[in-house]
Amino acid sequence: MESTTENSTMENSPRQSAATVGIDPSIVSMVDAIPSNAPVVPVMRLKDVAVSFNGKVAVRDVTFDVGKNRVTSMIGPSGSGKTTLLRALNRLHDLTKSAVVTGSITLDDVDIYKGGIPTTLLRTRVGMVFQRPNPFPTMSIYDNVASGLRFNGIKKKAFLDDAIEHSLRAAALWDSVESRLKVAAATLSGGEQQRLCIARALAVEPEILLMDEPTSSLDPVSTQHIEDLLTSLKEIVTIVIVTHNMQQAARVSDDCAFLLMGEDRAGELIEFATTEKIFTNPTDKRTLDYIQGRFG
Amino acid sequence: MTSAALEAPRTDDERRAAVQEAASRFYRRKTLYSKLFLGATSLGLLIAFIPLFSIIYNVVRNGISYITWKFLTTPPQSPSIFHKHQIGGISNAIEGTALVFGMALLMSVPISIMVAIALYESHGRVMGALRTLLEVMIGMPSILFGIFIYTYVVERMHFQLTGLAGSLALTVLMVPLMSVACEQALRGVPAVLTEAGLALGAKKAQVMRKIVLRYALPRMLTAIMLSASRGIGETAPVLLVIGSTYVANWNLMTSQTTLTTLMYNIIQSFYNYQRSEVWAIALLLIVVVFVLNLASRIIVARLNRGHR
Ligand SMILES: Nc1ncnc2c1ncn2[C@@H]1O[C@H](COP(=O)(O)OP(=O)(O)OP(=O)(O)O)[C@@H](O)[C@H]1O
Numbered sequence: 001m002e003s004t005t006e007n008s009t010m011e012n013s014p015r016q017s018a019a020t021v022g023i024d025p026s027i028v029s030m031v032d033a034i035p036s037n038a039p040v041v042p043v044m045r046l047k048d049v050a051v052s053f054n055g056k057v058a059v060r061d062v063t064f065d066v067g068k069n070r071v072t073s074m075i076g077p078s079g080s081g082k083t084t085l086l087r088a089l090n091r092l093h094d095l096t097k098s099a100v101v102t103g104s105i106t107l108d109d110v111d112i113y114k115g116g117i118p119t120t121l122l123r124t125r126v127g128m129v130f131q132r133p134n135p136f137p138t139m140s141i142y143d144n145v146a147s148g149l150r151f152n153g154i155k156k157k158a159f160l161d162d163a164i165e166h167s168l169r170a171a172a173l174w175d176s177v178e179s180r181l182k183v184a185a186a187t188l189s190g191g192e193q194q195r196l197c198i199a200r201a202l203a204v205e206p207e208i209l210l211m212d213e214p215t216s217s218l219d220p221v222s223t224q225h226i227e228d229l230l231t232s233l234k235e236i237v238t239i240v241i242v243t244h245n246m247q248q249a250a251r252v253s254d255d256c257a258f259l260l261m262g263e264d265r266a267g268e269l270i271e272f273a274t275t276e277k278i279f280t281n282p283t284d285k286r287t288l289d290y291i292q293g294r295f296g
Numbered sequence: 297m298t299s300a301a302l303e304a305p306r307t308d309d310e311r312r313a314a315v316q317e318a319a320s321r322f323y324r325r326k327t328l329y330s331k332l333f334l335g336a337t338s339l340g341l342l343i344a345f346i347p348l349f350s351i352i353y354n355v356v357r358n359g360i361s362y363i364t365w366k367f368l369t370t371p372p373q374s375p376s377i378f379h380k381h382q383i384g385g386i387s388n389a390i391e392g393t394a395l396v397f398g399m400a401l402l403m404s405v406p407i408s409i410m411v412a413i414a415l416y417e418s419h420g421r422v423m424g425a426l427r428t429l430l431e432v433m434i435g436m437p438s439i440l441f442g443i444f445i446y447t448y449v450v451e452r453m454h455f456q457l458t459g460l461a462g463s464l465a466l467t468v469l470m471v472p473l474m475s476v477a478c479e480q481a482l483r484g485v486p487a488v489l490t491e492a493g494l495a496l497g498a499k500k501a502q503v504m505r506k507i508v509l510r511y512a513l514p515r516m517l518t519a520i521m522l523s524a525s526r527g528i529g530e531t532a533p534v535l536l537v538i539g540s541t542y543v544a545n546w547n548l549m550t551s552q553t554t555l556t557t558l559m560y561n562i563i564q565s566f567y568n569y570q571r572s573e574v575w576a577i578a579l580l581l582i583v584v585v586f587v588l589n590l591a592s593r594i595i596v597a598r599l600n601r602g603h604r
């Protein structure tokens with residue numbers, strides 16, 4: 001599939017074009033009305049990326065750039081390879097014997113699969129938040145957030161204390177856990193646990209944060225918290241987020257990648273553009289069908 | 297069967313009535329079954345526990361009178377026709393058990409943990425075969441391990457029977473039990489935790505130490521405890537290679553007597569009173585295993601406090 005990588009500004013106003021193609025205006029109104037004028041700096045570039053398991057292609061033909069300090073969302077029906085693609089970005093497929101990643105993924109122009117950067121260092125630069133909150137159950141709140149730093153050899157208490165407060169504040173969790181940092185992480189609510197996982201990922205100061213449906217197991221209030229968080233977090237970190245929630249993609253992301261299964265049930269990138277364009281004036285008919293809720 | 301259930305129902309109401317009717321019939325039948333099942337289970341429990349309780353009852357009844365401080369702390373003596381009660385104590389066997397079993401634990405626990413990690417980490421055919429081999433070893437008659445150690449250790453040491461040989465026999469016996477059970481414990485660690493660790497830039501060894509092992513620790517302790525209880529009660533493999541001694545000398549390179557080999561020896565005594573001493577030793581073993589069990593439970597409860 002052809003995919004576009006440029007982030008051109010819109011010719012028409014979002015609402016007008018949405019009306020012409022018949023998209024629910026309630027979604028369109030959520031699109032960040034003011035497109036940022038800052039030039040987009042690509043920090044991670046994907047070119048012809050494909051992932052297969054046991055020789056069977058799960059996702060292919062993925063080419064797009066992840067813009068620095070932007071939120072890039074990945075949408076598409078179940079099984080279209082969003083998770084598979086996301087996990088290729090921090091080499092988490094290395095664990096799976098049967099998985100093969102082809103094409104090129106570069107971080108600051110270094111190919112992450114060609115030995116240019118050690119995998120553990122890559123993962124400190126490209127962090128991840130999982131679909132279900134997965135704090136380490138044997139550790140306290142403090143130790144959870146400190147874990148990434150300790151794994152990377154940082155032991156100084158003063159440094160840790162400071163980093164932990166900073167990350168918990170960034171994850172909007174500090175106020176509610178300040179007094180019980182030594183308590184087991186499992187005692188937190190689901191939403192708090194997910195914010196703890198965000199703090200844990202942020203503590204190692206990643207440049208990119210990958211998030212796989214981070215709010216899908218959370219209630220609306222916790223979801224709201226995390227969405228608000230994303231908007232403020234992108235000042236310090238580039239975010240790639242997988243979501244099933246169209247409103248969420250429209251609300252939080254700047255760019256959007258739409259994936260869909262082809263005839264052989266392998267996922268492929270159908271369209272990549274600014275979120276504004278995807279939700280108001282998509283190039284591909286299938287993108288339009290999907291955001292109008294015709295399938296998926 | 298009612299008419300509603302006989303014919304294919306036509307309306308929603310009929311369908312609902314048919315399902316509810318069937319459900320309540322099934323419920324009545326099910327309660328009868330559950331009562332029968334409960335009866336059978338209780339009977340099974342009774343059959344299992346009658347011998348268990350009668351063994352414990354007899355052990356305590358026959359053994360408790362022997363147990364004094366002197367009995368535990370003095371070496372055995374030989375009774376005679378005139379001094380049938382002059383049997384001395386069992387300090388040699390307590391020392392021997394502590395020494396031989398302690399050494400066996402010292403060897404088998406680290407080996408088993410390493411084997412468990414290797415089994416957990418590898419996916420190859422060789423390791424698969426090794427696991428099968430370990431599982432087969434669990435089912436082998438334990439005297440084989442004694443014969444094995446006799447052939448490869450005792451004979452090489454000019455037929456000298458030593459406590460160390462006993463420790464080795466117990467190690468060979470316990471390693472398969474411990475390593476297979478510990479691997480199971482490691483497999484119980486959720487993959488999402490491993491992934492979370494790796495996604496933070498942790499190295500594989502760090503994930504193993506700080507996340508996987510820590511999470512699996514309570515279950516591993518339980519597994520080690522159970523295997524150790526099995527080891528401490530073994531007689532056959534130890535008997536063959538360990539010899540016997542009357543003195544507590546804390547030397548692994550000489551013959552040793554353990555609680556179980558002492559039992560085997562005195563049961564052949566000519567004197568009634570000395571023969572009945574086995575009850576006292578059995579009582580002591582049961583208490584030791586019980587205390588070990590209790591201790592590990594307390595530790596496991598502490599480890600689990602606050603999570604899961
Ligand atoms: N470890 C694996 N081994 C084999 N096949 C896999 C593996 N992981 C994913 N797949 C396959 O890859 C395809 C894409 O799966 P993926 O989880 O990426 O979809 P998704 O877009 O994230 O779906 P969802 O929205 O339901 O999370 C599926 O057909 C899935 O069966």
Ligand SMILES: [Mg+2]
Binds near residue numbers: 082
């Ligand atoms: Mg997914």
